Amino acid sequence: MKKTKKILSLILAGAMMMSLTACGGKTEESKSSSTETTTAQATTEGAATTGEKTADGKQYKIGVLQLVQHTALDAANKGFIKALDDAGLNYVADQQNAAGDQSTCQTIASKLVNDGSDLILSIATPAAQAVAGTTSDIPVLVTAVTDPAASDLVASNDAPGGNVSGTSDLTPVKEQIALLKKILPEAKTVGILYASSESNSEIQAKMAREAIEAEGMTAVDYTVSSSNEIQTVVTSMVGKVDAIYAPTDNTIAAGMTTVAMVANENGLPTICGEEGMVKAGGLATYGIDYFELGYLTGQQAVKILKDGEDISKMPIEYLPIEKCKLYVNEETAKTLGIDVSSIK
Numbered sequence: 001m002k003k004t005k006k007i008l009s010l011i012l013a014g015a016m017m018m019s020l021t022a023c024g025g026k027t028e029e030s031k032s033s034s035t036e037t038t039t040a041q042a043t044t045e046g047a048a049t050t051g052e053k054t055a056d057g058k059q060y061k062i063g064v065l066q067l068v069q070h071t072a073l074d075a076a077n078k079g080f081i082k083a084l085d086d087a088g089l090n091y092v093a094d095q096q097n098a099a100g101d102q103s104t105c106q107t108i109a110s111k112l113v114n115d116g117s118d119l120i121l122s123i124a125t126p127a128a129q130a131v132a133g134t135t136s137d138i139p140v141l142v143t144a145v146t147d148p149a150a151s152d153l154v155a156s157n158d159a160p161g162g163n164v165s166g167t168s169d170l171t172p173v174k175e176q177i178a179l180l181k182k183i184l185p186e187a188k189t190v191g192i193l194y195a196s197s198e199s200n201s202e203i204q205a206k207m208a209r210e211a212i213e214a215e216g217m218t219a220v221d222y223t224v225s226s227s228n229e230i231q232t233v234v235t236s237m238v239g240k241v242d243a244i245y246a247p248t249d250n251t252i253a254a255g256m257t258t259v260a261m262v263a264n265e266n267g268l269p270t271i272c273g274e275e276g277m278v279k280a281g282g283l284a285t286y287g288i289d290y291f292e293l294g295y296l297t298g299q300q301a302v303k304i305l306k307d308g309e310d311i312s313k314m315p316i317e318y319l320p321i322e323k324c325k326l327y328v329n330e331e332t333a334k335t336l337g338i339d340v341s342s343i344k
Helices: 001-043 071-086 100-113 125-132 173-183 199-214 227-237 250-254 256-265 276-281 288-303 332-335
Strands: 046-049 061-065 089-099 119-121 141-145 164-168 189-195 220-226 243-245 271-272 286-287 324-330
Touching: 001 324, 046 324, 061 071, 061 100, 071 089, 071 119, 071 173, 071 250, 071 276, 071 332, 089 100, 089 250, 100 119, 100 125, 100 288, 119 125, 119 288, 125 164, 141 220, 141 288, 164 199, 164 332, 173 199, 173 243, 173 286, 189 199, 189 227, 199 220, 220 227, 227 250, 243 256, 250 276, 256 271, 256 332, 271 288, 276 286, 276 324
Parallel strands: 061 089, 061 119, 119 141, 141 164, 189 220, 189 243, 243 271, 271 286
Antiparallel strands: 046 089, 286 324
């Protein structure tokens, strides 16, 4: 009997040991899973993008400063990241948006420099000027900037000579004005709408004035100092101009819904600088693909970080004219009573 009890005790003890071991294994698995989830959440909350690991295991820290959120700049940002991913670059991207505020641009620029970024991407002229004025050591790539040299970002577009290079979004202004004339052959006066604070817009406005006059029309400037003035300024154009030309101006692009609301209600066609502005209610454009522009900038980043190319010798690059596309807002054309079938 005693022997039987002893055997039963040994069996029970063994069962308890197996149960404890199993519980311990489950606790370790849960702990590991929890750590992975926390890491993933931290990455998302920090607005960071992580690329694939490279053969040498080196991870690059890339700062991104975008002036404001709107279709064109968002597309350039996505194109840039896609180029890094396609190249298999191992990186962490710190995505920052200044919401159109110049002082915020400066604050973010200082942060990205102080964080020790290996490279900084600046999207739009004010963002580029903020970053370029903060560091002379970290490679700075710009995109969605019309003329980097005229904006004092580089010594020349062919030979930057410093720590800044990138891509230009110089649009085919002459072709856009020709498009306006084709759609509106009777137009005599064109209002050029842009923000006076953006140097890239002043460059395009000058080109537009020359193209408008070459087409036998009269050009009149209408400028805003902030987005708050857009509705008032566009309203003031009613009855004074036959059409509106809005270049790739960041302030106007971000407020294009307001422009379209006033212009379309008053029968004023708007020829825009880029696709996103057309989608927001403009009539048409012949413009560049901003995703492709951003992708081109990303390829430059790969050359600098992975291949060791000297940014001071990298010329500003442009999308070829064949990359430009015709964009028409059919709904806006219908609202304005304009037949656009002949331009397609």
